Amino acid sequence: MTTAARQPIVNDDMHDIITHVNEGHVPELLHCVKAYTPVQDATHVQMTAVYEDGMELEVTAPAGLSRHFVAYAVPGPAHEAIRGTVGEAMKKLGVKPDSRVAHWCLTENRALTAHFRRLTVNLGEDERADWRPGYACRFDVPGHEHGRPYTLRRVSGTTAEVDVYCHDNTLGSQWAEGLQPGETVTARGDYQEVTPDFSAGPALLLGDETALPTIAALLEGWADEHPVRVLLEVGDAADQRYLDDVHLPAGAHVSWLPRTGGSGTALREVLDALETPPAAVWGALEVSAAKALRKHLRTEYPDADVRVTGYWRVNEKN
Numbered sequence: 179m180t181t182a183a184r185q186p187i188v189n190d191d192m193h194d195i196i197t198h199v200n201e202g203h204v205p206e207l208l209h210c211v212k213a214y215t216p217v218q219d220a221t222h223v224q225m226t227a228v229y230e231d232g233m234e235l236e237v238t239a240p241a242g243l244s245r246h247f248v249a250y251a252v253p254g255p256a257h258e259a260i261r262g263t264v265g266e267a268m269k270k271l272g273v274k275p276d277s278r279v280a281h282w283c284l285t286e287n288r289a290l291t292a293h294f295r296r297l298t299v300n301l302g303e304d305e306r307a308d309w310r311p312g313y314a315c316r317f318d319v320p321g322h323e324h325g326r327p328y329t330l331r332r333v334s335g336t337t338a339e340v341d342v343y344c345h346d347n348t349l350g351s352q353w354a355e356g357l358q359p360g361e362t363v364t365a366r367g368d369y370q371e372v373t374p375d376f377s378a379g380p381a382l383l384l385g386d387e388t389a390l391p392t393i394a395a396l397l398e399g400w401a402d403e404h405p406v407r408v409l410l411e412v413g414d415a416a417d418q419r420y421l422d423d424v425h426l427p428a429g430a431h432v433s434w435l436p437r438t439g440g441s442g443t444a445l446r447e448v449l450d451a452l453e454t455p456p457a458a459v460w461g462a463l464e465v466s467a468a469k470a471l472r473k474h475l476r477t478e479y480p481d482a483d484v485r486v487t488g489y490w491r492v493n494e495k496n
């Protein structure tokens with residue numbers, strides 16, 4: 179069947195998947211092009227549509243642009259099938275998965291607010307000198323094979339800070355609370371947060387405690403002239419001190435919202451009363467709350483570029 183005869187899946191989730199892949203995973207998509215299409219010298223690729231059984235890729239090569247349907251190499255929901263297909267393409271090509279691992283020495287571990295611990299690490303001889311505030315890494319934590327993702331809050335020379343929201347005696351919290359200066363912290367991979375084009379107009383940043391390090395890094399590096407509105411939902415007012423050492427850009431307006439119900443409930447309530455419609459929105463909070471807010475914002479502000487992402491997941495089993 180050609181892609182013309184197929185029906186693409188069109189909904190918010192697919193839009194998010196396509197945006198996420200195109201902005202952050204072009205190298206991985208290029209493996210799919212090489213493994214599953216006749217084009218062997220592609221220089222760029224973009225995903226243009228997602229189907230039940232495959233994806234459409236627009237491939238740039240010296241000979242010009244071409245479109246190809248790539249069938250999923252593994253079954254499952256689209257996001258898993260795409261990830262699995264990339265994995266199969268890499269196996270077929272003999273490409274090893276990215277295994278960047280950094281080992282950093284913890285120099286300080288201190289309580290920053292009621293629930294935040296600030297971990298200061300020495301990046302040492304780490305040959306990758308391009309760490310930036312706002313990058314996230316997956317840190318090894320005892321008791322979990324995949325670790326926990328946290329953001330580099332600040333990077334200065336060979337020193338970096340990581341701020342961990344500690345709550346409910348979880349694995350991530352135990353790890354952050356128990357680390358002693360001199361211990362080695364292992365960070366795997368890195369992920370640069372995908373943000374909208376904040377130069378497009380008034381900006382809105384929103385989230386819960388876990389989004390604070392990313393939002394603080396964004397505010398400290400703010401280069402856009404448009405006003406930025408910041409909505410922060412926290413369970414304990416004592417954590418509002420988190421922004422005390424952050425230099426806010428001119429025109430920034432921060433509101434702290436006490437958590438009133440489930441994650442995102444308080445944020446949802448104030449979104450309808452925004453003074454200025456945003457042109458660019460970034461946020462992070464619990465996965466399903468993020469999905470609901472994203473949908474709401476896209477309905478309310480159809481012209482805005484909205485990126486609201488899940489940073490943690492409610493575990494019903496706990």
Ligand SMILES: Cc1cc2nc3c(=O)[nH]c(=O)nc-3n(C[C@H](O)[C@H](O)[C@H](O)COP(=O)(O)OP(=O)(O)OC[C@H]3O[C@@H](n4cnc5c(N)ncnc54)[C@H](O)[C@@H]3O)c2cc1C
Pocket residue numbers: 314326327328329330340341342343344345346348349350351369387388389391392488489490491492493494496
């Ligand atoms: C790209 C990215 C960057 C991130 N950056 C940061 C950062 O800089 N700092 C930071 O603190 N977090 C950050 N997070 C979120 C962080 O990764 C999660 O909070 C963490 O993985 C949760 O692990 P845990 O061991 O604490 O809890 P889990 O083992 O995941 O969950 C245990 C229990 O705690 C509950 N739970 C988990 N998280 C929360 C929460 N936030 N509030 C209430 N209940 C919760 C779960 O529902 C579950 O019942 C980031 C996440 C991503 C994806």
